[in-house]
Amino acid sequence: MVFMATSASKDKEVIGKLEGLGKQMLTQIDGEESPSFTAPLRSKGNVFYDQGTGYIRLGEKEETRKFVNVGQARKFMQTVAIANKCKKFLAENAHTSIRGLFYQLKFSLGEDLDEELFSEQSESNPLIEDLEVALSLKREDLNLNTDRKGVVAGPMVLRDTFGGRETVIDCKKQGRSGWMIPSDVDNGMVIEELEADYVLVVEKDAMWQRLNEDQFWKKENCVLITPKGQASRGCRRLIRRLASKKLPVYVFTDCDAWGWYIYWAIKTGSMNLAYLGRDIATPEARFLGVTMQDIQDYDFLGQLTIKAKDVDIKRAEEMLSYEWINRHPEWAKELKTVLTTKKKIEQDALQGPRLSFVGDYVREKIKKKKFLP
Amino acid sequence: MASDTDKIFSEFKEHSVAEFFKKNKQMLGFSGKTRSLTTIVHEYVTNSLDAAEEAGILPEITVKIDEIDKEKYRVLVQDNGPGIPKKHIGKALGQMLAGTKFHRFAQQRGQQGIGASGCTMYAQITTGKPVKFVSEYDSKKLSGEVTVDVKTNSPLVNYSEEAENPEKHHGLFVDGEFAECKYDRSSFGVYEYVKRTALANPHATITLIEPSGERMAYPRSHDQIPKKPTPVQPHPLGITTNDIIEMAHHEPEFTRISSFLQNRFARVSAAKVQELAAVIPDVDLNKKPGELTWPEAEKMVKAFAQVKWMAPATDCVRPIGKEQIEKSLRNILNPSFISVTERSPKIYKGGIAFMVEAALAYGGTAGKRIGDTTGGDIIRYANGAPLLFDTAGCAITESVKEIEWKRYHIRNFEEEPISVLVNVASVYVPYTSAGKQAISQEEEVYMEIKNAVMEAARDLQRHLSGLHREKDRANRRAAVMRYVKQLSKDLTDLANKGKADELNKKLSHLIETKYMGQIEDGENEAEGSGGNGKGGKNDEEDEKEE
Numbered sequence: 001m002v003f004m005a006t007s008a009s010k011d012k013e014v015i016g017k018l019e020g021l022g023k024q025m026l027t028q029i030d031g032e033e034s035p036s037f038t039a040p041l042r043s044k045g046n047v048f049y050d051q052g053t054g055y056i057r058l059g060e061k062e063e064t065r066k067f068v069n070v071g072q073a074r075k076f077m078q079t080v081a082i083a084n085k086c087k088k089f090l091a092e093n094a095h096t097s098i099r100g101l102f103y104q105l106k107f108s109l110g111e112d113l114d115e116e117l118f119s120e121q122s123e124s125n126p127l128i129e130d131l132e133v134a135l136s137l138k139r140e141d142l143n144l145n146t147d148r149k150g151v152v153a154g155p156m157v158l159r160d161t162f163g164g165r166e167t168v169i170d171c172k173k174q175g176r177s178g179w180m181i182p183s184d185v186d187n188g189m190v191i192e193e194l195e196a197d198y199v200l201v202v203e204k205d206a207m208w209q210r211l212n213e214d215q216f217w218k219k220e221n222c223v224l225i226t227p228k229g230q231a232s233r234g235c236r237r238l239i240r241r242l243a244s245k246k247l248p249v250y251v252f253t254d255c256d257a258w259g260w261y262i263y264w265a266i267k268t269g270s271m272n273l274a275y276l277g278r279d280i281a282t283p284e285a286r287f288l289g290v291t292m293q294d295i296q297d298y299d300f301l302g303q304l305t306i307k308a309k310d311v312d313i314k315r316a317e318e319m320l321s322y323e324w325i326n327r328h329p330e331w332a333k334e335l336k337t338v339l340t341t342k343k344k345i346e347q348d349a350l351q352g353p354r355l356s357f358v359g360d361y362v363r364e365k366i367k368k369k370k371f372l373p
Numbered sequence: 374m375a376s377d378t379d380k381i382f383s384e385f386k387e388h389s390v391a392e393f394f395k396k397n398k399q400m401l402g403f404s405g406k407t408r409s410l411t412t413i414v415h416e417y418v419t420n421s422l423d424a425a426e427e428a429g430i431l432p433e434i435t436v437k438i439d440e441i442d443k444e445k446y447r448v449l450v451q452d453n454g455p456g457i458p459k460k461h462i463g464k465a466l467g468q469m470l471a472g473t474k475f476h477r478f479a480q481q482r483g484q485q486g487i488g489a490s491g492c493t494m495y496a497q498i499t500t501g502k503p504v505k506f507v508s509e510y511d512s513k514k515l516s517g518e519v520t521v522d523v524k525t526n527s528p529l530v531n532y533s534e535e536a537e538n539p540e541k542h543h544g545l546f547v548d549g550e551f552a553e554c555k556y557d558r559s560s561f562g563v564y565e566y567v568k569r570t571a572l573a574n575p576h577a578t579i580t581l582i583e584p585s586g587e588r589m590a591y592p593r594s595h596d597q598i599p600k601k602p603t604p605v606q607p608h609p610l611g612i613t614t615n616d617i618i619e620m621a622h623h624e625p626e627f628t629r630i631s632s633f634l635q636n637r638f639a640r641v642s643a644a645k646v647q648e649l650a651a652v653i654p655d656v657d658l659n660k661k662p663g664e665l666t667w668p669e670a671e672k673m674v675k676a677f678a679q680v681k682w683m684a685p686a687t688d689c690v691r692p693i694g695k696e697q698i699e700k701s702l703r704n705i706l707n708p709s710f711i712s713v714t715e716r717s718p719k720i721y722k723g724g725i726a727f728m729v730e731a732a733l734a735y736g737g738t739a740g741k742r743i744g745d746t747t748g749g750d751i752i753r754y755a756n757g758a759p760l761l762f763d764t765a766g767c768a769i770t771e772s773v774k775e776i777e778w779k780r781y782h783i784r785n786f787e788e789e790p791i792s793v794l795v796n797v798a799s800v801y802v803p804y805t806s807a808g809k810q811a812i813s814q815e816e817e818v819y820m821e822i823k824n825a826v827m828e829a830a831r832d833l834q835r836h837l838s839g840l841h842r843e844k845d846r847a848n849r850r851a852a853v854m855r856y857v858k859q860l861s862k863d864l865t866d867l868a869n870k871g872k873a874d875e876l877n878k879k880l881s882h883l884i885e886t887k888y889m890g891q892i893e894d895g896e897n898e899a900e901g902s903g904g905n906g907k908g909g910k911n912d913e914e915d916e917k918e919e
Contacts, residue, residue, distance in 0.1 A: 022868025029879050032886075035864070067860065067880070068887050070849045077856040077863070084867040113855055 010187050011090045014142065017135045018087045022080070034068035037079055039134035040275065042126075047274045049324040054283030056269045056324070058133070079127050081105055081117055086131070089143040093164070095184075097145050098128055133275040140184035140233070150235035151178035151205065153212055154223035157193035168192070171223070178212065181225075183234045185241065199223045199242045200362065201231075201285075203253035203262055207347045207358065216359045223247070231266050233273070236280040239266055243282045250371070252362060255290035256308060256344035257315035257335070263287050268324050286371035288362065290345050292337040298361075304349040308342045330372050394494050403495060406444060406555035411566045411761060413448055413492045413551055414438075418570055419758065420465075420489055421452035421545065422577060426598055428455035430543075432577040436567060438556055440584040445500065445552040453544045456510030459535075466506060466547070467493055467519040467528025490528075492549060494521050499552035503531070507546040514538040556584050560741065561761050564589070568705065569752055569759035573693055573796065575701035594704035595697050606639040608685035609677040611725035611801055617670045621662035633662040640683045652676040690718050690728045692798050693757050702734045706792060709736030712832035714825045721817035727799035729818075731825035733791060733833050740790040749778075749786040753812075754796035760810050767811035768803075769795045772823035781830040782837035791833075795822055850888035857881055 025035035040046065041061040050057050067076040085104055089096065096104070102121040109115045118124050132139055139146070158169040162182075171179050182189075200222050202208050208226035211217065217224040223242060227235045243249050251266055253259030264270075269281035295301045308316075316338045319325050326332050338344065350358045365371070398404060402412035414436055425432035430453060439447040457465050466489050493504045503518035517532040558564045567581040571591030576598055581589040607616065620637060627633040631646045650658050653676045656669045693701075695715040702711050713732040720726055741750035753760040753769045764770050773793050778786045797812055805811040812818065861876040 018867060019869050022864055022866075023870060025864055026868050026870060026876070029876065029883065032883065034883060034887075067856075068853055068884055070852045073853040073856050077860040080860055080863045080867060084863040087867060109855065109859055115855070117859060 010141070011093070011143075014135075014137060015087055015090050017137065018083050018090075021083060021135065025080070034066040035076070036064050036066045037076060037130075037134065038062050038064045039130045042129060042133060042275055044271065047271050049268065049322070051324075053278060054268060054324075055278050055281030056271060056274045057277040058274050075127065078105075078118060078123065079130060082124060082127050083131055086142040086144065093143075095143045095145050097147075098125055098139070101128070101144060129275065138186075138233070138237075138276060138279065140187060145183040146233050148180055148183055148234065149229075149232040150181040150225060150227045150238075151208060152181055152223060152225045152238065153178040153208075154217040155193070155195040155221060156191065156223055159190045159192050161188040161190075172218075176209070176212065178208070178224075181232070181234050181238055183232070185234050185238045191241065191245070194223075194242070194245055194247075195221070196223045196242075196247060197221045198248040198250060198366070199225060199239065200288075201225045201227065201239060201249065201251045201266065202347065203227070203229065203251075203259050204347055207252070210351065210355065210358055211362075214356050214359050216362070219359075220363070227262065227266075230262055233276075233280060236266055236269075236282070239285070240280055240282050243284050249282055249285040250288040250362075250366065251285055252288045252347065253290070254344065254346045255292060255294065256346075257312045257319060257338055259290075259347075260287070260331075260334070261315055261319060264319070264322075264325060286373065288365050288371055290347060290350070291372060292334050292341075295345065300352050301345055301349060304352055305341075305343040305345050308338060308344045312344055313339065313342065328373050334372070394491070395498065402491075405561070406553055407557055407559060407561050408762060409495070410438070410446060410448075410551065410554040410556055411561060411563050413495065413549075413554070414450070414563045414566060415758075416489050416492050417448070417450040417547060418567070418579070421450065421454055422570075422574060424454035424457075424545070425452060425577075427601065429598060430454060431593065431596055431598060432574070432579075434577060435580040435582070436563070437582040438563060438584050440556065441550060442552075444555055445550065446554050446556060446584070447548065447550050449546070449548045451544060451546045456508045456513075456515075456543045456545050458508075458510055459513070459515055462506065462508055462515065462517075463519065463528030463530045466490055466504060467521050467530060468526060489547070490521060492551075493519055496549040496551050497521060497523075499554075500550045502550045503529075504547055504549035506548070509538050509542040509544050511543075512538050512541055514542070560764075566759055566761055567591070569754070569761070572698075572701050572705055572752065572794065573754050573757040573759065575693075575697045575704065591705055594700035597697075599691065599694075603689050605686060605689040605800060606637060608639045608725065609634075609641060609680075609682055610720075611685070611722060612638075612674065612677070614667065614670045614674050617673060618665065618667060621665040621670070624662045627662050629659050630662050630665060631658040634658075639685055645680060645682070648680050649673070649676055652679050684720060685726050689800055690726050690798050691756070692728050692730050693754075693796055695730070698730060698732045698794065698796075702732060702739075702792075702794065706734045706739045707737035708734035708739045708790075708792070710734070710833060710836045712829040712836075714828045716821075716825055716828070719817060719821050721803065721815045721821075725799065725801050725803075727797060727802070727818060727821070729821045729825040730794075730796040730798065731822070731829045732794040733826070733829040734794070735789070735791050735833055735836070737790070739792040741792075746788070747790045749783070749789055750792045752792055752794040754794070755802045755804070755809070755812060756798050757796060760812070763805065763811035766805060766814075768814045768819045769797070769812055769822055771814060772819050773826055775823060776827060776830065778830070781827075781834040782841065783830075783833075793826060793829075795826065797822070846888045850884055853884050853888075854881065857884070 025037070028035045039062065040058045041063045042058065046059040046061040048057060048059050065072045065076050065079070067073055082101065082105065085101060099121060102118055102124045105118045105124060107117055109117055128139055128142075128144065131137070131142065152171055153174050154171050156171040158171070160167040160169060169179055197220070202211065202224070203226070205226050205228045208224060211224055225235065225239065231239070239249060251263045253262050263285070266282055267285045268283060269277060273280060295305065316335045320332065320335045347358070350361050402415070403409045418434055418436065421434045422432050433453040435451045437449040439449070441447050468490050496502055496504050497520055503520040505518045506516070508515045514534070514536045515532065516534040517530055520529045522529050556563060564581065564583065567579055567589065568591065571577065571579045575595040576593055578593045579591045583589065621630070621633060624633050624637065627636065634641050634646055635643060646658065653672050656672055695713045698713045699711050702708060711732065711734050714730060716729060718726045718728040739750070740747040751770055751773050753767060760767065773795070783789050783791060797818065803813045803815045803818060805813040857877055857880045861873040861880060865871045865873045865876055
């Protein structure tokens, strides 16, 4: 997983998998059997936290969908249609979004039938996930893009062979904007140089801009990433790849349930993306701040708390119920503090004393190893 | 009973017969304009049926209604019966008979109404015209007209022609004009009456020519003349105090009550009289029947209930017949399904035999039509005579409505093409009133009707669930089949193997095999339990707003 194959050979492999799925169905039909499609179940009952590896993954339960079954026929046909369409994208080396795919497949099934292959995107989205999980692929492998989100800067050079053209991306030379993380950081994307000591993920773009302006990544020799809120698949995947290069990963978010949730999604993966399991989880990640404890440690923060919103409270309660979170007493304590004080602190508050205090704060935390697990 | 009304008639003077008729019009079936016309047709048609059957002739009856004026109609009825000889014709058409044929204790149609003479009377009262007739019998042909002499309640007949009838035609033709009538196709009208009469008399051919000129023909579907009803003696358990008094006071030939009981009632033996005497020692069974007092008769009726009697004979009950009903329904309603019950006679009030025949017809022209909508129809009969009036409160209507039709795959009785036919046959049909248009809700009768209809409904349910299954299978087949074309295209493309056309055939075959088979595999057809991943377009990106 460390070094990805080149784009072309990877595409060939995926096409092979898709064709294999089709051939298997044809074999079933020749055996006078209904063609079927089996995929691990993605419902909550089949989602587990794997304590040994530290990420959320799917269990063993599987679902088989048959064509000759009234309740499943339409979905079955749709799944095959998606598989076939993706195979075409791969053959043509063209990419689209899941919405683009939906529009490609939104057509009438025939003049005599008052029915479309797909009429809502909500029909195609889960079937894409079914294909991903059944074939052990990510949608990016099927040439389906997700929205790009997240920015990176730091001592890292990437070689991108997207669209058959080679581009070298030097993340040290991205100026004030940084390099926007694409939806697919695997296919046709090679990390050529990486001389950082660690990875710093900051929740907010504003913080990233602060630290970038302070040349923090250059001074500290780190890769500076902002997912701009919840981390996208591409962003999470990049963090995973960097962690695999033995770089420590520190996450720095608001001191509230939402910020912490962003951390946990990066660390353990999430229930919705459990089917991607270890490919997007970074159990090695550590939480740097902001913490409730910081209010004790930094006097000025006491003045800068704001009232927690209902959503914060709700999310805190929910997180307390997750075994992979509440098994850490430090985290249980943090969350309970949110519930009792009903307060939160934003990262931005660290600019309180002076703008560059943020950098000092991060430096001190790393030096003193003041992390939460 | 008969004697009372006889007395009433004899006591009336002069115009009293007409007076009596007018006063009791309602009770005699002449209430409401539509109903009056139906009653007229009913009187003639039942007479025709009874006469033909008695003579062993398969009945053929034609009824023609002409509209002369507003609410004024001409009714013409021709039958192929034995005709009426000269000496009886006046009495048959022109003398008001008091009471009914009830005293015969035999099951007959003509228990309702007041006979053809009542129609003559009605014509006289409403139009002032006599009723014309042509009677062909033996080798005679007799034509004329008849009125009722209201002073003496005797017939006045004017013969216009008396001819030979060498071809030995036989039959009776009547032709009268009646006012205060109305012809319509409502459920109380002549149209419905004729149809229902035809349904219950599959051995008869009945034709109705409506005022519009439209001809409704109901040809016979069965050519066996029903057996003649056998007169029977009353059973002690079917008798009221009044009945005993009536009978006892008209039996001068018996010197003792005990012999009157033994000779006039069914299942009463000398031994049973002794048993009875032991229960009512204070009633002298050796005195003359004429001396029986009301309190004594009352005690006797109570005592009857305490003695164990042999059940009354049931052979006096004359059903329409399972085969006959079935043929008739098929003939007239052309339904897709018929179910007819065949049940043994039952007893009500502790001793009166009755028998319920129930039939269901589904599809075809079954059910009643109101405008464009079809609804469940209840076709009621008592001894094969249609009951058109007093629908509410009739044991048949009530028990049919009481049934939970959903259990039998009839989602809403009021909206399905279904006809429920019920005939209650008995020497003593328990009518609700003198109008004899509804059956009273005697518990045993009510329950037996309900059970009979439910029995027929169970057959219907089996039929309908079979239809449902077949339809369901066809639906399922079609539901999957519609996706074959697209899948074949995509799948051959995806696998990069085979041809879409060929795959199309294979898949179609696969689906046919599965959904044509009598036995479906036990596969759970429910929606797959999985595949419910959330799959928002941005995955979790929406979860936090920045």
